[in-house]
Amino acid sequence: MKTVRLLFWCGVAYGILLILVRGIFPPRSSPTLFLVGIPLIVIAVIIARDLATRSTVPAVASATRFPRVTLKEDPVQFLSGQIKAAMSASDSYFESVVRARLKELLMMKVSVEVGIERETARRALSDPRQGVKLLRSKELYTILYGQVPKTGLDRVKMIDEAIEMIGEWKG
Numbered sequence: 322m323k324t325v326r327l328l329f330w331c332g333v334a335y336g337i338l339l340i341l342v343r344g345i346f347p348p349r350s351s352p353t354l355f356l357v358g359i360p361l362i363v364i365a366v367i368i369a370r371d372l373a374t375r376s377t378v379p380a381v382a383s384a385t386r387f388p389r390v391t392l393k394e395d396p397v398q399f400l401s402g403q404i405k406a407a408m409s410a411s412d413s414y415f416e417s418v419v420r421a422r423l424k425e426l427l428m429m430k431v432s433v434e435v436g437i438e439r440e441t442a443r444r445a446l447s448d449p450r451q452g453v454k455l456l457r458s459k460e461l462y463t464i465l466y467g468q469v470p471k472t473g474l475d476r477v478k479m480i481d482e483a484i485e486m487i488g489e490w491k492g
Contacts, residue, residue, distance in 0.1 A: 442455075
């Protein structure tokens with residue numbers, strides 16, 4: 322819209338200039354290059370400059386703008402920190418972070434050991450009948466898919482048992 326207004330005002334200025342200049346010259350003379358070409362070139366330069374100032378140039382993302390996130394601790398310390406947080410965290414945090422990670426580990430192990438796709442293993446483990454049958458261990462299934470332990474020590478004990486049982490499980 323801004324360019325249209327600019328074109329309008331350039332046209333008005335050109336018309337005024339044409340009327341003033343034509344008033345000076347005799348009516349029988351032909352229009353000169355000055356009256357036809359130069360104003361058109363000036364209008365084209367004005368429009369090009371206007372569009373160039375409003376155009377965008379992609380910015381180069383610098384390394385300082387988006388710093389790289391690195392763990393300052395080793396992964397074992399990071400995991401133990403999550404387990405410590407799980408001791409006093411809400412049931413939803415425990416379920417969505419800690420138990421979800423344990424379920425993911427079990428699902429990957431089942432997928433590799435049995436030779437089925439991950440999504441198929443995930444669906445089978447989420448169904449109580451198929452999950453117990455696939456794992457051949459009601460205790461492991463109950464630990465990962467049962468109720469969330471209430472106290473922090475029970476949660477840590479559950480995590481220890483789950484890790485041990487997942488490690489020992491063979492398809």
